[in-house]
Amino acid sequence: MKQLRALLALLIVMLVAGCSEEVTATAIPDIQPSPVVGNGTGDIKIGLVGPLTGANAAYAAAMRRGVLLALDELKQNGWLNGRKISLIERNDQSSPDMAKVVLADLVDKERVVAIIGTVSDEVGLAEAPLANHWQVPWLVPVVTSQRITQNDSSYIFRLAVPDVVQFEEIQSFFQKRGYSRYALITDSSKAGQEGRKTWQTFLKSKNISPVFDEPFYTDDKSESQKEYAARVKAAAPEAIFFWGSAPACGQLRALLAEQDFVIPIAGSDNLSLLSFGKGLPVIAENIFLPQTFIENPNPRYTDFINRYKRFFNTDTIDFPGGVAQSYDATRLLIEALRKPGSADNREILRIALEESSLNDGIIKSYFKPWKSGSMHEALNRQDVLMVAWRNGRLVYAE
Numbered sequence: 207m208k209q210l211r212a213l214l215a216l217l218i219v220m221l222v223a224g225c226s227e228e229v230t231a232t233a234i235p236d237i238q239p240s241p242v243v244g245n246g247t248g249d250i251k252i253g254l255v256g257p258l259t260g261a262n263a264a265y266a267a268a269m270r271r272g273v274l275l276a277l278d279e280l281k282q283n284g285w286l287n288g289r290k291i292s293l294i295e296r297n298d299q300s301s302p303d304m305a306k307v308v309l310a311d312l313v314d315k316e317r318v319v320a321i322i323g324t325v326s327d328e329v330g331l332a333e334a335p336l337a338n339h340w341q342v343p344w345l346v347p348v349v350t351s352q353r354i355t356q357n358d359s360s361y362i363f364r365l366a367v368p369d370v371v372q373f374e375e376i377q378s379f380f381q382k383r384g385y386s387r388y389a390l391i392t393d394s395s396k397a398g399q400e401g402r403k404t405w406q407t408f409l410k411s412k413n414i415s416p417v418f419d420e421p422f423y424t425d426d427k428s429e430s431q432k433e434y435a436a437r438v439k440a441a442a443p444e445a446i447f448f449w450g451s452a453p454a455c456g457q458l459r460a461l462l463a464e465q466d467f468v469i470p471i472a473g474s475d476n477l478s479l480l481s482f483g484k485g486l487p488v489i490a491e492n493i494f495l496p497q498t499f500i501e502n503p504n505p506r507y508t509d510f511i512n513r514y515k516r517f518f519n520t521d522t523i524d525f526p527g528g529v530a531q532s533y534d535a536t537r538l539l540i541e542a543l544r545k546p547g548s549a550d551n552r553e554i555l556r557i558a559l560e561e562s563s564l565n566d567g568i569i570k571s572y573f574k575p576w577k578s579g580s581m582h583e584a585l586n587r588q589d590v591l592m593v594a595w596r597n598g599r600l601v602y603a604e
Contacts, residue, residue: 237310239339242550242552243550244549246549247289249289249292250286250292250543251317251318252320252321254273255295255296255321255333256323259297259299260299260300261300264524264525268348268524268528269347269348269528272530272533272534272535273532273536275533276537276540277536291540291543294312294316306332309321313342319549319550319551319555320343320345321337322347322535322536323348326349327354328396330346343363343556346362346363347364347366347534350366351368351397352404355582356581360556363538364583364585365538367496370408371496371586371590372475375590376473376496380445387417388409388416388445389416389417389419389438389441390405390409391421391438391450392422393422393454393455395450395451397450401450401474406419416447418438418441418443431457431461435464438465438467444469445470447472448471448472452476452479455482456482472493473493475528477490477493479525483599484598491596491597492596495592495593496590498531500600500602511523534567534584535584538559541564542559560576560578561578562574570589591603
């Protein structure tokens with residue numbers, strides 16, 4: 207019990223730290239769409255947007271590493287007909303307002319031909335309409351909100367698993383285990399509450415009524431949280447659908463453990479952070495999540511894993527799905543940039559992205575995943591597997 211209380215205190219510190227960053231944003235210029243950004247010479251500029259500092263920095267670091275690994279491989283082969291790709295990085299600080307400012311800087315000042323990013327739904331939803339309005343190809347390897355591509359996906363090219371696809375995998379996994387009584391728990395963040403509405407719509411379509419459905423407020427007083435955990439236990443669910451941050455999920459698990467109520471929990475792919483699963487192994491044990499890629503001895507992945515570890519001088523891969531998705535998205539972008547004129551013209555690049563394919567991606571082989579007329583979604587249910595934390599490692603769930 208003392209160990210659980212110590213872990214709970216640590217999780218609260220993690221949650222508070224994630225809310226402390228200040229943001230200063232300036233006015234966003236009125237940018238007119240301008241497809242031409244180069245003249246066939248010099249570096250090819252690509253923008254990278256994400257929270258390079260703050261609570262979500264680990265997700266951005268994984269995205270960045272996937273991009274850098276793909277670019278390094280291109281460098282070893284002489285770049286694109288000798289033209290180097292220059293990665294221009296900007297910190298959106300997990301702020302929608304700051305994201306708009308840095309996006310404008312990349313589009314108008316740096317004149318990048320495409321942008322890769324970001325990692326949070328709230329920020330991504332602020333960037334999506336700008337990418338379409340400014341007519342700049344935007345590759346999305348991490349953000350999962352359904353709304354990213356629903357309104358207009360003309361310039362948006364996603365290689366991440368949309369929320370509802372993750373819901374399908376999680377619900378099917380629990381159903382196969384024979385569970386029928388579920389709790390739906392989301393954290394109190396904007397992303398968590400959007401996820402709650404989407405979950406409710408999804409469960410209604412499956413004729414599933416949760417026995418418990420209340421948001422989890424991570425900043426509530428201790429007694430309120432104990433009462434919340436007691437209400438969860440009293441509802442007697444067999445499993446929990448959780449949607450929110452990794453620290454919030456850990457805090458919930460610790461509170462339920464204090465009630466002597468430890469049942470299966472499944473959440474989103476963002477629960478794959480090492481700081482959660484390896485840093486808090488007692489809390490994370492047997493928490494389930496969907497992933498497109500994890501470290502494993504499959505020969506298909508061996509070379510990629512070894513190259514990653516050598517390049518970044520590490521023994522582990524943090525947020526592995528985010529790394530693999532960013533790597534594959536960047537390689538598809540590189541294939542599109544091979545089309546004449548695409549490195550200097552955003553509109554030509556947009557068309558090239560719709561026609562690009564990749565035979566040797568890490569997650570799978572891609573044949574025109576963003577073809578014209580589609581929603582520009584490269585991944586689907588067949589690309590996802592359920593995994594679990596066991597002894598500080600992600601393993602395929604049984």
